Amino acid sequence: MNASGDSSDKSLYSRMYRAFVGVAAICGIVIIVVYQITAPIIADNQNRALETAIYKVLPEVASKKEFYLNTAGSFVTEKLQSNHVIYATYDLNQQLVGFAIPAQGMGYQDNIQLLYGYDPTKQAVVGMQIIQSRETPGLGSRIEDDPKFVENFLRLDVRLNETMNSLANAIVLVKPGKKTKAWEIDSISGATISSKAVGNIIQQSASFWLPKITQHYKEFEFGS
């Protein structure tokens, strides 16, 4: 390449750099401005969505408190980065009424995120709400709104065994309409995998959390 070619190359390079840096600066500013404006609104939306879901799984709730499980295995109220979080819920008289527990697991197409309510006096799951799922519309998506399926979770027995370290009866999925025991779930025909996934998610989450909740029960009482 000759000398004049070199100099025109240089000017081209500098124009390229200028274009990239200039455009990147503009783009950076746009993203920062939009983020700054929307971040509090998004956080607010997420909070509201969570509160609505908690109210749906535990209707008598008046207030809630977050408890994080730290690496030492005890519950703390300071925000931790882990997703090991549960919500203790209280009624108007500040009595502990139950726990809203987020859980997730693999469904038919993608992760299913749900929230379920646990009532320690009944030792039962008393409500379940799907937070996010991408199950097949019209088939698997019925885990969200099929009235018969949702009814399974209004009183699902999850009592612990005598040593208090695991569920006394594993949650079992049975064919539609064949439920006879309190720890069984009627599946949805046409959505077997999705309904089984919901059962498994609750089974796994309950066996993880319930022994810990029972062990530390006193710590959740209001003000403690």
Added chain:
Amino acid sequence: MAAKPIKIPVVSETEQETNTFLNGLWQQNPVFVQVLGMCPTLAVTNSAINALVMGLATMSVLLMSNILVSSLRYFIPRQVRIATYILIIATFVTAIDYVIQAVSLEIHNALGAFISLIVVNCLILGRAEAFASRNTVNKSIQDALGMGLGFTLALLLLGIIRELLGQGSLFGIAIFPENYENWIIMLLPGGGFFTLGLLLLVFNWLQQRDTENSQ
């Protein structure tokens, strides 16, 4: 969705501004004529509201990127134009993603990854390259509005048909009587292909008739 190279007719400078707008809306409709952006067209049109939000989101990104690309058209050397356009488009997609989350988390969840995938919608890069980089800001705005509205209306049409047949409702409001048996295939990807195929047939027939009449 990476498609095979499609010839996008460039509108000559002399054409009227209204033509630029109508061109995208009808003669060069991105979905029915150029067959661009098929990924969101098929994936998120299972309900009218999803289709509408997706169309509007794409239109906003197209509008903003067209404005920026056309105002910087003398500043960006041709050798790095595509990389720069992608950077610009990705920025506005990120911004729209935040805005949709702020407006409704429910819709954001329903649209899922397809919002981020607006980045690779050939329609937007196609308009930046074929139109905005060669025309004034004013004309690029007309083009973005025309193309964006054409895209939105096409998506909305698919969404309305699929939701009506698949769920018997429109924007979540029940339209058909309760004993209507939902046509679930319409909500699944197959239904998207059927509906799009039939609409393309109708559109091509209309255009063919127009050409025959004008001859």
